[in-house]
Amino acid sequence: MAHTLEDNSLHAFSALVNHARPVKRKQALFRAGDRFDRLYFVRAGLFKSYRLHEDGALHVTGFHLPGEMMGLDNMNNGVHSEYLEALDTGSVCELPLAAIEKLARVDGALVMQLMRTVSAEVSREKDMMYLLGKMGAKQKLANFLIDLSDRSYTSGLHRNKIHFGMTRADIANHLGMAVETISRILQGLRDQGILTINHRDIELTHRDLLESIAKHGSIMPIPHRDRASA
Amino acid sequence: MAHTLEDNSLHAFSALVNHARPVKRKQALFRAGDRFDRLYFVRAGLFKSYRLHEDGALHVTGFHLPGEMMGLDNMNNGVHSEYLEALDTGSVCELPLAAIEKLARVDGALVMQLMRTVSAEVSREKDMMYLLGKMGAKQKLANFLIDLSDRSYTSGLHRNKIHFGMTRADIANHLGMAVETISRILQGLRDQGILTINHRDIELTHRDLLESIAKHGSIMPIPHRDRASA
DNA sequence: CGGGCATTTGAATAGACTCAAATCCGGTGG
DNA sequence: CCACCGGATTTGAGTCTATTCAAATGCCCG
Structure with a gap:
C-alpha cells in the first residue's frame, strides 16, 4: 500500500x-x-x-x-x-x-x-474508496492501523510500534467516522489484547488477529495456511 | 469533475x-x-x-x-x-x-x-473519498447523478438526460450502498418532482434542487444569488 | 409465453452517530 | 513546584439512517 x-x-x-x-x-x-x-x-x-x-x-x-x-x-x-x-x-x-x-x-x-x-x-x-464505502467501523480502523504500521516500517521505523502525531479527531475525519467510535473500537481492541495503547503510541501485539479483522471485519476461526477456496 | x-x-x-x-x-x-x-x-x-x-x-x-x-x-x-x-x-x-x-x-x-x-x-x-466517507445516501446519489450528467455533457450528450447502461446494483456498489436504498431514493426524488425515471433513462428537471441536495444533503431554503458568507 | 434478472416495496434490525458529561493530559503562570 | 486551563480522549444513553431479509412486480430475451 x-x-x-x-x-x-x-x-x-x-x-x-x-x-x-x-x-x-x-x-x-x-x-x-x-x-x-x-x-x-x-x-x-x-x-x-x-x-x-x-x-x-x-x-x-x-x-x-x-x-x-x-x-x-x-x-x-x-x-x-x-x-x-x-x-x-x-x-x-x-x-x-x-x-x-x-x-x-x-x-x-x-x-x-x-x-x-x-x-x-x-x-x-x-x-x-473501498475502505470508506464498504467496510464497517472496526474494519476501517484495523486497516488504517495496519497500513500505518506497514508504512512506518517502510520508513525505517519499528513495525509494530506506531507513534502518531495526529489526533483521534484527525483519524476519525480521515476514515469517515466519529471520534467516539474510534475511541470505543480502540478500547475494544485493547480489551481483546490485540494491542496496547499509551496516549498516541500503539503497539500491535497479535498483528495476525488485527489483520484478520482488517480483512474480514471480525476475527476469523483458525486461519489455514492457504488463502484459497471461496 | x-x-x-x-x-x-x-x-x-x-x-x-x-x-x-x-x-x-x-x-x-x-x-x-x-x-x-x-x-x-x-x-x-x-x-x-x-x-x-x-x-x-x-x-x-x-x-x-x-x-x-x-x-x-x-x-x-x-x-x-x-x-x-x-x-x-x-x-x-x-x-x-x-x-x-x-x-x-x-x-x-x-x-x-x-x-x-x-x-x-x-x-x-x-x-x-469525501463522498463515500462523509455523505449520507441521498447526497451520495445526488452527486453521482450530477457528475454523470456533467460528464455526459462533456462527452457531447444532452446535459439533463442521462442514459445509463449500468444496473442499479452497479451504482449501489460503486457508491457503497444497498440497491434498495438507491431505488428508494430515486423514487423519492421522482415524487418530489426533481427528476423523471424511465427504466435506465433519467431526466433532470430541477437541476438546481438536485444540486442543493448534492451540496447540503437536503434542499436548502431560498438560495441567494451569492454563495458567500458562512 | 416462460425464465431469470432487475427493480421496487415493506418491515424489522443494527451499527454508528449525536448529545452530554466525566476524565485525562500537557502546558502555563504564579 | 503546584494549581489551573483548554484541548483531547473516554464513557454512557438514546436515536436514526441505511441495511438486511423477504417478497412482489416488471421487463428483456430467447
Whole structure:
C-alpha cells in the first residue's frame, strides 16, 4: 500500500531535487489556491493534507510519512486544491515541475518512474474508496492501523510500534467516522489484547488477529495456511 | 469533475495513438493480473472498472464515458489490479507505454499534459473519498447523478438526460450502498418532482434542487444569488 | 409465453452517530 | 513546584439512517 520512490530512482531524483527544507510543527507547505509548481517528498516528520469543501466541511485526505510523495492533488489547473501541513517538525525535498519537464528529454525512464509513483497513489486511493464505502467501523480502523504500521516500517521505523502525531479527531475525519467510535473500537481492541495503547503510541501485539479483522471485519476461526477456496 | 484530455493535446495524442478498436458489450479490455503496457481512452460507449478483493468482494471503481482515460490503476508493478469491461458496445484508443517514453524525449510538454490528466484523476478520487466517507445516501446519489450528467455533457450528450447502461446494483456498489436504498431514493426524488425515471433513462428537471441536495444533503431554503458568507 | 434478472416495496434490525458529561493530559503562570 | 486551563480522549444513553431479509412486480430475451 505504500507509495514511496524505489531505490535507484530515488538516487536519480535526489540529484535534481532541492536540498532538504525544514518545516516546523503546524506550518503549512502550501494552501488550497497556491500555485502548483513542484512536488514534495517527505524527508522527515509527519504531514497531513486536507481539503475545505464548499459547505465548509474539512476533510483530512491523507497522512504522509518519510519517503512518500506529497502534493499531487491538482496539477490539473496549476493550483492546489489541498492544504498540506506538518503535524511534527520535519523536513521535505522539493521537485520543481520545470525540472521534470527538462528531465523528460534526457531520461524517459525517469519520467516513467514518476508515473509509476503517481499510479501507485491512484491505486492506494482506490483501496481507500473501498475502505470508506464498504467496510464497517472496526474494519476501517484495523486497516488504517495496519497500513500505518506497514508504512512506518517502510520508513525505517519499528513495525509494530506506531507513534502518531495526529489526533483521534484527525483519524476519525480521515476514515469517515466519529471520534467516539474510534475511541470505543480502540478500547475494544485493547480489551481483546490485540494491542496496547499509551496516549498516541500503539503497539500491535497479535498483528495476525488485527489483520484478520482488517480483512474480514471480525476475527476469523483458525486461519489455514492457504488463502484459497471461496 | 471530468478528467478528459484537453483540446490541443488530444490532437497531439491522436497522432501516436492506435486507431480505434471496437469493443463488444460485456467484453473485457483487460483483467486483474494482465500486463500493464498501455493506457486506454474511451472513444465511444460506456465502460466500468472493478476490483476483486481478497475476501471475494467485488467493488465497482468507476464508470467511463467517451473522451476519458482508463486503465491507470496500477502501472506501479506492471500488472493491472482492476478489471475493465464494456457495458455497451463501443470503441477505445490505445496508448502504449513505450510510446509515452519515446515521446517524452521529443516533447516534454506532452508528458506534462499526461501528468495533468493523471493528477485530475487523483483529484477526482479525493472527491470520491469525501463522498463515500462523509455523505449520507441521498447526497451520495445526488452527486453521482450530477457528475454523470456533467460528464455526459462533456462527452457531447444532452446535459439533463442521462442514459445509463449500468444496473442499479452497479451504482449501489460503486457508491457503497444497498440497491434498495438507491431505488428508494430515486423514487423519492421522482415524487418530489426533481427528476423523471424511465427504466435506465433519467431526466433532470430541477437541476438546481438536485444540486442543493448534492451540496447540503437536503434542499436548502431560498438560495441567494451569492454563495458567500458562512 | 416462460425464465431469470432487475427493480421496487415493506418491515424489522443494527451499527454508528449525536448529545452530554466525566476524565485525562500537557502546558502555563504564579 | 503546584494549581489551573483548554484541548483531547473516554464513557454512557438514546436515536436514526441505511441495511438486511423477504417478497412482489416488471421487463428483456430467447
